[in-house]
Amino acid sequence: RSPKVLPNSTSFASRDLPEFRSVRHSHVAFLSASGRIGSMMPISIRDLTAYSGQKVSGIVRINTTRSDSQSSIERTDGNVPITIVNGIEDGPAVVVLSGIHGSEYIPIAASQRLGKYLDPSSLRGAAVLIHIANLPAYLGRTVYTGPADGKNLNRVFPGDPDGTVSERIANFLVREVYPLADRVLDMHSGDANEQLGPSYTAYYGKAGTPEVIRASKEMAIAFGLGLMVEFQWELRGNDTSKAIWAGSAAVVRDIPSIDVEMAPGMGTSPSDSINEAYGGVLRVMVHLGMLRTEAMPSGIDLGLPETGEQQPLPRKRQPCLVKERKFIEAPLGGSWVPLVDTGAYVSRGTSLGYITDFYGRERTFEATAPSDGLLLIRFESPPVIPGDTLAVIAVLNASDEACARLKLDGILDGRGYDNFHVSDNNLGLWQWAAATGWLMALCVSIYAFNGTRRRRKDRPYQHARVPAAADDGTQMMQKIDAHVI
Numbered sequence: 001r002s003p004k005v006l007p008n009s010t011s012f013a014s015r016d017l018p019e020f021r022s023v024r025h026s027h028v029a030f031l032s033a034s035g036r037i038g039s040m041m042p043i044s045i046r047d048l049t050a051y052s053g054q055k056v057s058g059i060v061r062i063n064t065t066r067s068d069s070q071s072s073i074e075r076t077d078g079n080v081p082i083t084i085v086n087g088i089e090d091g092p093a094v095v096v097l098s099g100i101h102g103s104e105y106i107p108i109a110a111s112q113r114l115g116k117y118l119d120p121s122s123l124r125g126a127a128v129l130i131h132i133a134n135l136p137a138y139l140g141r142t143v144y145t146g147p148a149d150g151k152n153l154n155r156v157f158p159g160d161p162d163g164t165v166s167e168r169i170a171n172f173l174v175r176e177v178y179p180l181a182d183r184v185l186d187m188h189s190g191d192a193n194e195q196l197g198p199s200y201t202a203y204y205g206k207a208g209t210p211e212v213i214r215a216s217k218e219m220a221i222a223f224g225l226g227l228m229v230e231f232q233w234e235l236r237g238n239d240t241s242k243a244i245w246a247g248s249a250a251v252v253r254d255i256p257s258i259d260v261e262m263a264p265g266m267g268t269s270p271s272d273s274i275n276e277a278y279g280g281v282l283r284v285m286v287h288l289g290m291l292r293t294e295a296m297p298s299g300i301d302l303g304l305p306e307t308g309e310q311q312p313l314p315r316k317r318q319p320c321l322v323k324e325r326k327f328i329e330a331p332l333g334g335s336w337v338p339l340v341d342t343g344a345y346v347s348r349g350t351s352l353g354y355i356t357d358f359y360g361r362e363r364t365f366e367a368t369a370p371s372d373g374l375l376l377i378r379f380e381s382p383p384v385i386p387g388d389t390l391a392v393i394a395v396l397n398a399s400d401e402a403c404a405r406l407k408l409d410g411i412l413d414g415r416g417y418d419n420f421h422v423s424d425n426n427l428g429l430w431q432w433a434a435a436t437g438w439l440m441a442l443c444v445s446i447y448a449f450n451g452t453r454r455r456r457k458d459r460p461y462q463h464a465r466v467p468a469a470a471d472d473g474t475q476m477m478q479k480i481d482a483h484v485i
Contacts, residue, residue, distance in 0.1 A: 043086050043093070043126050045176060050084035053120050057083040062172045080172070083115035083129040091125025092182035092288050096281055097173070098130060100154050100188065100246055101144060102137025105269040106262040107187030110277035125290045128180055133173065136165060143193045157249040158240060174249055183219060183288065184250040184257040185281060189273070190265015193381040197263035197342040198406070199276060200227035200376070205323070206234045207243070208251035215256035221319060222287035223260065223280040226402060228319040229394070231259075263342070266380050320402035324395040326370045330355060334364055335382040336390065342375050345396075345410025352391050355384055369393055374410050 042051045050056045060080045098104075098111040111131045118127055132138050133153065140147035149164035156163075159170030178184065190196030201223045203216035220228050233248070243252040250257035260280065262273050285291045330336075338353040340346060346369045355365040369375075373393040384390070396403040 043084055043128070043180060045082060045084070045128070045180070048082060048084060050086040050120075050126070052086055053088045055083065055085045055115075055118065055120050057081070057115060060172075062168050079135050080133060080169070081131045081135070083127075083131065085115070085118045085120050085123060085127040085129070087120050087123030087125050087290070089124040091123075091290050093126040093128065093180050094183045094185065094285060094288065094290065095128045095130065095177055095181040096185045096187060097133060097246060098187045099132035099134055099138055100186065101152075101191055102132070102134045102139070102146075103141060103143050103192035103267060104189040104265070105267070106189040106273045107260065107277055108132055108138070109269050109274045110281065111187065113274065113278050114281060122292055123290060125182075125288070126180075127285070127290075128177065130173070130177065133169060134166070141192070143191050154246055155244050157244050157246060170246075170249075173246070174253075178250055178253060178255060181250065181255050183215075183284070184247065184255055185219070185260060185284065186245075186247040186250075186257060187260045187262075187277065187281075189262035189277075190377065190380075192265070192267035193379060193383075194265040194377055195338070195342045195380045196261060196265045196377045198227055198376075199225050199263045199273070200229055200261050200322075201225050201280075201319070202229040202231055202247075202259040202261065204233065204248060204251050204257070205230035206232060207248055208256075209254065212251050212254055212256050216251065216258055219256060219284050219287065220258045222284050223258065224283050225260075225276075225280065226317075226319050227322065227394070227406065229322045229325070232323060318402055320396065320400055320406050322394045322396065322403075325376070326373065326393040326395065327389055328352070328367050328370065328391040328393075330384045330386055330388040330390050331365055333385045334358060335360060336379050336384045337382070338378055338380065340375055340378070342378055343410055344375050345373070345407050346375055346393070347372050352378060367391055371395055374406060 042049050044050075046060045048056060048058045048060055058081075060082050062080065096111055096114065098107040108131060111129050114127065115129050115131065134146060136148055137146045137153070144152050146153065146166045149166055151164060151166040153166045153169055156167050157170045158174045159172070160167040161171045161175075162168075163171070201220040203213070203220045205213060205217075207213075208216070217228075217230075240249070240252050243249045247257040247259045260277065262277050264270070264273070282291065332355065334355040334357055336353060336355055340350065340352050346352065348369055348371050350369040352367045352369055352375065354363045354367060356363055367390050369391075371393060373395045375391060376394045377389070377392040379388065379390045396407050398404070398407075
């Protein structure tokens, strides 16, 4: 487990590569090792084994069903879908963790794409893809928590082998997956009840050794997003029992780790967000020297040089670094009404939304911005219970160029939203103008239709002929295919 520098390989040009721990030569990593050494050694998780040059997928069962009375969702509590891609050369092992929250679909889709397109013959090291860590929450379509125990998997690390469903999953990851890892990427997005934006990476700035913090920050930058958050939670003495989040459970075990939060959430999985998450993981793997740039899947723009030789990963512009965030919690339950979209730059005192009683008649709480900043996360769905985080404000560094760009974009977004947001008390000028225009267009359409009927009342109606070039939709599908990765 001691760090060492990756050796140069004939298929990789000489370059400076990050240090990593050669855990792939440990007894923990090779549960079914047959005595071979180097990159020929297999990687195993329970009964799922990938030898050098292999890619295998399968369900790893954590435990068996306890009772026949359980629902079909609860009976999946021991199922974790995993893909192991074991390269043909030795190198770092990266764990890509998705589906900690079952309704965060973007990282799950990106992980599934990685499992489909990663080629072990082009890989140096190994990728362990935990596609859906919390399968009960995924199938149950629950937000934050699992349907069987009501616990948030990302708050119960390091887990308990004899505990509830969520605690057993956390314990499995810590005891059987993390020992394989030289790096961990904990992938998230806005949950089904949240709006999140812009996308950002995050790392623990006060947990782990200085070397782990440095390596984590480098990964967060390499991922390539424009915003990066430095978590300020301190874990004194690297107390593993207090590292309750998936990422923190890695760093206190000397494994560099980052969190990724993809926009927009709300139960959606837009293709551009999936592509961004997919490309971000590939950029991290290139940063770690795991992938040859000429082996990149087509259609993914990583900003790499157009050459068949392995080149250092071009550094994108430094992201905006955020060290301070402000949280607004709901003091009571009710129905939430949002007023501002994420990505907007708001000033202190701006009304971000409000809670009403369950009749919708009386405002019981007004959520106002506690400081100037970028609205990073907010509640989208109406149901609110006491303690819910209604909004998160990112405090931007005014002297940072990248933050200044985000602020300018956020000011423009905020102005647009202020100008066009429908007030619940009255209609603004633009709403009256839109309604008047719609009525005028309707009148013109009715008049034109009646005139056409009068002119054609003595002739049978004929459909206009569709141009032959569009009959089979070939041109349209070619345009669509050109944008599909």
